[in-house]
Amino acid sequence: MSESENGTLVWKRKHLLTLEELSREEIVHILDTAHGFEEVSTRSVKKVPALRGHVVVTMFFEDSTRTRMSFTLAAQRLSADILDFSEKMSSTKKGESLRDTARNIEAMGVDIMIIRHGAAGSARSLTESVNCCVVNAGDGQHEHPTQGLLDLYTIRQRKGKVEGLKVAIVGDIAHSRVARSNLHALLKCGAEVTFVGPPALVPGVFRELGAKVTHDFDAVLPEMDVINMLRIQRERMTSNAFPSTREYVRLFGMNAERFKRCKPDVLIMHPGPVNRGVELSADIADGPNSSILSQVTNGLAIRMAVLFLCQQAASA
Amino acid sequence: MSTLLNKNELVAALERLAADIAAALPQGAPLAVVGIRRRGETLARRLLPLLEKVGTPSQHYGVLDITLYRDDLTTIGPHAVVRGTELDFDLKDTWLVLVDDVLFTGRSVRAALDALTDFGRPQAIRLAVLVDRGWRELPIQPDFTGLRVETTRDQIVKVMLEEVDGVDEVELHE
Numbered sequence: 001m002s003e004s005e006n007g008t009l010v011w012k013r014k015h016l017l018t019l020e021e022l023s024r025e026e027i028v029h030i031l032d033t034a035h036g037f038e039e040v041s042t043r044s045v046k047k048v049p050a051l052r053g054h055v056v057v058t059m060f061f062e063d064s065t066r067t068r069m070s071f072t073l074a075a076q077r078l079s080a081d082i083l084d085f086s087e088k089m090s091s092t093k094k095g096e097s098l099r100d101t102a103r104n105i106e107a108m109g110v111d112i113m114i115i116r117h118g119a120a121g122s123a124r125s126l127t128e129s130v131n132c133c134v135v136n137a138g139d140g141q142h143e144h145p146t147q148g149l150l151d152l153y154t155i156r157q158r159k160g161k162v163e164g165l166k167v168a169i170v171g172d173i174a175h176s177r178v179a180r181s182n183l184h185a186l187l188k189c190g191a192e193v194t195f196v197g198p199p200a201l202v203p204g205v206f207r208e209l210g211a212k213v214t215h216d217f218d219a220v221l222p223e224m225d226v227i228n229m230l231r232i233q234r235e236r237m238t239s240n241a242f243p244s245t246r247e248y249v250r251l252f253g254m255n256a257e258r259f260k261r262c263k264p265d266v267l268i269m270h271p272g273p274v275n276r277g278v279e280l281s282a283d284i285a286d287g288p289n290s291s292i293l294s295q296v297t298n299g300l301a302i303r304m305a306v307l308f309l310c311q312q313a314a315s316a
Numbered sequence: 317m318s319t320l321l322n323k324n325e326l327v328a329a330l331e332r333l334a335a336d337i338a339a340a341l342p343q344g345a346p347l348a349v350v351g352i353r354r355r356g357e358t359l360a361r362r363l364l365p366l367l368e369k370v371g372t373p374s375q376h377y378g379v380l381d382i383t384l385y386r387d388d389l390t391t392i393g394p395h396a397v398v399r400g401t402e403l404d405f406d407l408k409d410t411w412l413v414l415v416d417d418v419l420f421t422g423r424s425v426r427a428a429l430d431a432l433t434d435f436g437r438p439q440a441i442r443l444a445v446l447v448d449r450g451w452r453e454l455p456i457q458p459d460f461t462g463l464r465v466e467t468t469r470d471q472i473v474k475v476m477l478e479e480v481d482g483v484d485e486v487e488l489h490e
Contacts, residue, residue, distance in 0.1 A: 036381065036398030045434040048384035078384075308384075308398070 014314040015134045016306050017123050018143045019184040027185055031153050034298070034305035040077055041300060050308055051080035054111040059085040059102070060137070061117045066272060066296060067137050067146070071114050074303035083110070098122065099129045106130045111314070112307060115139075133310040141175050146306060147271055148181025150299040152189065154291050155226055157298065158267050163190035166223055170196040170252055171230030171279060174203060178230060178271050183211055194220055197252060198243055217252050221261050228269040229254055229279040245278060255281040259289075267291055320447065320465055320473070321486035329462035330359070333444050334366035336460045337413055341372055345411035345439065348376035352428050353399055356380075356416035358477045359446055363415065376410060378403040385427035407436030413460075417475040419445040422456035447486060449473045 009029045019027065040048055056075040060068050068084075075082050085105060096104075102113065113130065115123050116137040123136035138144040156162050167186055173179045173195045186193050187210050194212040195202050204213050214220055221227075232248065243251075254268060268280070268290045276282050285292060321329060341347055349367070351360025357379045367374050379402040414428055425443060432441065444460040449467045465488070467473065472489040476482075 033398050036383075036400035039400040039402070040384075043434060044436070047434065049430070050384040305398070 011309045012313050012316075014310050015123075015127050015136075016145050016310060017127070017134065017136045019145045019148045019181045019188075020143065022184075022188070024188040027149070027152070027188060030149055030302070030305050030309065031156060033309060034149075034153055034301040037301045037304040037308070038298075040304070041297075047077055047079055049079045051075065051078035051111075051311055054080045054311060055083060055109055056080045056112045056114065056307065057083040057085055057105055057110050058137075059087075059105070059113060059115045059117075061087050061098075061115075061122075062138065064116055064137070066299070067116065067144075070296070070299045071135075071137060071146075071303050071307075074300055075112075075307055077300075078304055078307060080112075080307070083108075098126070102126055102130050106132055112311060133314050135306060135310060138177055141177055141180075143181045143184075144177040145181050146299065146303055147178050148185040149306070150295055150302040151178075151182050151228065151269060151271070152185045153298045153302055154269065154295050155186075155191075155267065157294070158291055159225065162186065165191045165225040166194070167191050167226040167228065168194045168196050168217075168220060168224045169228045169230060170217060170254075172201040172233055173197055173206060173230070174201050175233055176230050180209075182228065183209060187211075191226075194224075196220065198248070218258070218261070221258060222263065224266060225263065226267045226269065227254065227262070228271075231271065231273065232275055232278055249278055253278060253281065254284050256283055259284055259287075265289070269295060271295065317490070318488050319485060320488050321463060323484040326446075326462075326484050326486060329446060330362055331366055333446075333460050333462050334363055335370055337363075337442075337444060338367060338370040338372040340442070340459070341411060346376070346409065347372060347374045348378065348405065348407070348410040348412045348438070349374040349415060350376075350378040350380055350403065350412055350432070351415045352424060353379060353381045353383075354480060355475050355477055356414075358479045359417060360415040363444075374413075376405040378405065380414075380428055380431055382424060382427040382431055385431045387423060387427070401431065401435075403435050407432065407438045410438045411440050411442070412438040413442045413444050415444050417446050417477075418473050419443075419448045419456075419458055419461075420451055420473075422452045422454035425456045426454050446475060447473055 009025050058068055058071055072082055110132050112133040114135045114137050118140050120140035120142035122139045123134055127134045136145055169179050183193050195206050196214055196217050199215050202213055206213050266289055270292050274280055274285055349360045349363055351357035364374055381399050381401045383398050442459040445458045446462040448458050448461045448464045451469055474487045476485045478484050
């Protein structure tokens with residue numbers, strides 16, 4: 001990391017793999033760059049030529065709607081050409097390894113690979129097989145860096161700052177890459193993070209990463225500036241770790257009754273998709289304190305910034 | 317190093333630019349002044365009161381970030397900082413004056429024209445620059461010029477403005 005002559009940071013990474021490895025300055029630089037991109041989506045022609053002639057491929061080995069669409073649209077707004085690799089119709093079903101698949105795709109002249117994979121560390125191991133840029137769109141239970149960035153961006157946008165804020169992240173922390181990416185980004189930017197959920201889903205070991213841990217949501221409710229409600233991921237759940245849904249809602253669901261005990265300007269976040277009536281009641285999800293839809297909008301600007309910065313670093 | 321314009325000369329050059337723009341503006345045309353980030357933006361903002369003084373107030377003001385339109389992104393590399401464009405008016409039918417500090421190869425202006433095209437279709441676009449130092453690589457010429465100066469290819473024209481650099485001066489560096 002170094003500084004240019006006018007004092008701004010010079011971005012040097014061609015991959016975005018984790019937020020854990022980024023400095024605070026690098027994180028802020030991505031947010032600032034994203035701010036510059038926000039305006040592009042308000043134009044009548046919602047396109048800039050920054051990645052014209054470059055090829056971006058999305059490789060999603062796990063289901064995703066908004067992340068894949070958001071990355072695709074971000075690449076399109078930068079005028080890149082987009083390829084979509086779909087595992088269901090591909091040769092990985094014929095036994096081809098990820099490494100061989102990636103090298104074959106790269107041989108077509110790909111500049112940026114966006115990968116989501118069920119294995120932690122898959123994005124990083126991909127960088128050892130290919131020369132192009134790699135952007136992590138979620139690797140197992142490890143990290144989901146662009147989600148962490150867009151959440152941070154949304155907090156900064158709505159609260160005007162991040163430093164000193166108290167942020168609760170509620171739900172299945174143990175299985176959540178969103179929680180990990182959020183934790184790293186928030187701590188680096190000076191927020192205080194509390195993980196909230198049932199003991200089996202929020203093990204005390206997270207204290208070692210710098211988070212506070214509690215299993216009593218109601219006790220910390222009144223002091224929180226931001227409450228990020230994670231999705232209950234049934235697909236990652238082993239049966240006996242999880243209380244019944246009704247039990248979960250009673251202890252950790254955000255509803256009108258709990259909301260009354262929050263700060264009046266509390267920001268309610270959710271990375272989506274929302275299980276209405278589980279993590280959030282409908283009136284809260286659609287209420288004025290909710291930032292769910294701005295998170296989606298901001299995700300586009302963040303992903304444009306990430307693609308742009310990585311490509312810049314690669315061609316420098 | 318030699319000084320091309322001191323503070324007073326810089327102010328005078330801007331006043332001349334404003335007068336030239338006012339004289340060229342077609343009767344009744346809505347004037348828009350758009351600066352290229354960053355120093356063109358500052359110059360454009362300074363032109364606003366000067367234009368008002370000569371009786372042709374600008375009806376619109378905007379800022380253009382051309383970073384995403386440059387054809388030399390790979391050579392300026394990761395130094396490029398995206399700050400965003402601010403054009404909160406309809407370009408259609410405006411008489412738009414594009415403002416930049418130094419005209420050199422013409423590639424910034426080419427990028428700015430591309431960017432403007434994405435926002436709309438002004439009735440006309442004119443180019444105002446504080447310093448024209450020659451060495452064009454594209455068929456682009458200024459309509460309004462504060463100072464024309466002979467340079468060699470390797471010299472650097474440095475425009476410093478109080479709002480950005482703390483001092484008003486234009487220097488020629490070897």
